[in-house]
Amino acid sequence: MDQPRVVLFGATGFTGRLTAEAMTRAGLAPVLAGRNERALNELTKKLSRLVPSPQAPTWQCADVNDPDTVRDLVSNPTDVLVSTVGPFTRFGAAAVDAAVSAGCTYIDSTGESGFIHQLFERSDEFKKSGAKIIPACGYDFIPGNLAGAIALRNCRDRDEWPSRVKIGYFTQGPMNMSSGTKASALASLGSSGYTFQSGQLVDTPLGTKFAEFTLADGKKYGAINIGGTEQFALPRMNPRLLNVDVYLGWAGKWSKPASSLASLTSPITRSRISRHLLTRLTSSIPTTTGQGPSGPELIAGRSVAIATVHDAVGNHLETVQVSGPAPYPFTAEFLAWAAAMAHAGRINGTGTLDPISAFGLGPFIAGCSAIGLRQVRNN
Ligand SMILES: NC(=O)c1ccc[n+]([C@@H]2O[C@H](COP(=O)([O-])OP(=O)(O)OC[C@H]3O[C@@H](n4cnc5c(N)ncnc54)[C@H](OP(=O)(O)O)[C@@H]3O)[C@@H](O)[C@H]2O)c1
Incomplete structure (x- = not known):
């Protein structure tokens, strides 16, 4: 061979x-x-x-x-x-x-x-x-899996019964997107997201849910829902888990208005015809490749993810934040x-x-x- x-x-x-x-x-x-x-x-x-x-x-x-x-x-x-x-x-x-x-x-x-x-x-x-x-x-989506896995492992070691995990993704420092990230964000317009609710994967349009996270600096940061791999990974790790939500905080202070807008427009963007039109429109927009931050800009930021865990009656069990090299x-x-x-x-x-x-x-x-x-x- x-x-x-x-x-x-x-x-x-x-x-x-x-x-x-x-x-x-x-x-x-x-x-x-x-x-x-x-x-x-x-x-x-x-x-x-x-x-x-x-x-x-x-x-x-x-x-x-x-x-x-x-x-x-x-x-x-x-x-x-x-x-x-x-x-x-x-x-x-x-x-x-x-x-x-x-x-x-x-x-x-x-x-x-x-x-x-x-x-x-x-x-x-x-x-x-x-x-x-x-x-x-x-x-997307390694740091959230890491934060969620460490949090669930800690709960298991203390014989606690987690029911809900919320993951938030953030960056610290400057964040300049590559050509591919911009093209992928455009291509994702109108595509559906999902959450894990009551033990099942549920179709949930991207950006229609809003959540706040308190990071290690003590400040609150808003974020909107996306579909990641944590909704698959964490229930496999702990079959008692009933809810897993993943949120992205890149819109910063615009997260809440963005979420309200997404909720208003989702009945339109979710229709098959709109999705088809959006796909045709976004795929016709010319995009470049190979562009992105370089030199000090490339390594300046930090990747941050946070996992919060609660039990079935809302008691806070664990918060784990992870931080690593720029995205x-x-x-x-x-x-x-x-x-x-x-x-x-x-x-x-x-x-x-x-x-x-x-x-x-x-x-x-x-x-x-x-x-x-x-x-x-x-x-
Ligand atoms: N999850 C994350 O955290 C994360 C991080 C980084 C990137 N990404 C994703 O990874 C993807 C790439 O990002 P990027 O920044 O590297 O973007 P990019 O510079 O635009 O790269 C796109 C690549 O696709 C190639 N390509 C396009 N059409 C092709 C075709 N017909 N046949 C073969 N290859 C083709 C391009 O080839 P040429 O070089 O010949 O143009 C280029 O190598 C994006 O979807 C981005 O969202 C995700």
């Missing part, structure tokens, strides 16, 4: 370049894949200087518009396909199909609720091929760590996997810690 390959699809994009460097430094000898031959060649040459030649990257062309070229990236169950080709609701299917054909591990950087939901809905189908599909291994470097480092775990055959289960189930709680906490994402508060 051929040596297992670690392939990075989207290597010439903004997050892809950061991830390619992290994978090369980690000694994974990645195959850098994308649609632009010249850019791939140049990137491969540049990164080859960082490591001894056996660990140097190689490259291979693949284009979503020619799915066979994406399928050619992986062929064995031991291969690992990491994708940063987004927006995922538009371009993500080809890489997932390729990984399922090979029955191998797939890891991505998506933060798009609609795409994540679809992957979890197709889990049984993926299981048949033995594929391990692990979406959202970036700033883009964090995403690149975590994708490289996840790929190394998959390459070493250390993924549990098949089908669509949340990060806690996929890596196991202990290795997941240790992996986050190794790249600087750690607990800063517990009460």
Whole structure:
């Protein structure tokens, strides 16, 4: 059998370049894949200087518009396909199909609720091929899984009965979005979100719920609901959990008005016709790739997530806040760590996997810690 390959699809994009460097430094000898031959060649040459030649990257062309070229990236169950080709609701299917054909591990950087939901809905189908599909291994949604998992573990150690978990995502310091983040936010307009309520996944339009979180600095921050992987991960970790909500605080003081607006417009944006029109409109808007913060701006911010846990009658049981490197470097480092775990055959289960189930709680906490994402508060 051929040596297992670690392939990075989207290597010439903004997050892809950061991830390619992290994978090369980690000694994974990645195959850098994308649609632009010249850019791939140049990137491969540049990164080859960082490591001894056996660990140097190689490259291979693949284009979503020619799915066979994406399928050619992986062929064995031991291969690992990491994708940063987004927006995922538009371009993500080809890489997932390729990984399922090979029955191998797939890891991505998506933060798009609609795409994540679809992957979890197709889990049984993926299981048949033995594929391990692990979406959202970036700033969205690793830190919230970590905060929630530590909080639930602490409750378990004290024999407490948690019923509700609320996760909030924030950044500290400047936050400049990459071209891909903007394109994905646009592509997500009109797509549905979800919450975990009374033990079930419930369709809940994005942004229609508002919550406030008190961070370790003692100040309150508003946030609006999104669909993450915590709604799948945390009930698997503690089957008694009845409610899991995930919120994003990027809109800052505009979170509450944004939530009111989303509630007003959701009956319109939820209709099939509106969704179809929004998809057509957003996919016709030209977008650039490869743009994002650089130099000191790239590393200036911090990724922050907080988990609060209550019991069935509303008693507060636990609050855990985690903080780590800025979102883009964090995403690149975590994708490289996840790929190394998959390459070493250390993924549990098949089908669509949340990060806690996929890596196991202990290795997941240790992996986050190794790249600087750690607990800063517990009460
Ligand atoms: N969850 C998180 O925290 C997080 C963090 C970072 C990024 N992301 C997500 O990751 C995705 C990428 O972000 P980014 O900042 O790297 O964006 P980007 O620079 O726009 O990269 C997009 C990538 O997709 C590639 N691509 C587009 N169409 C393609 C096609 N037909 N065939 C093959 N490749 C194609 C582009 O190739 P070219 O290079 O040839 O243009 C580029 O490599 C976005 O969806 C973003 O939201 C999420």
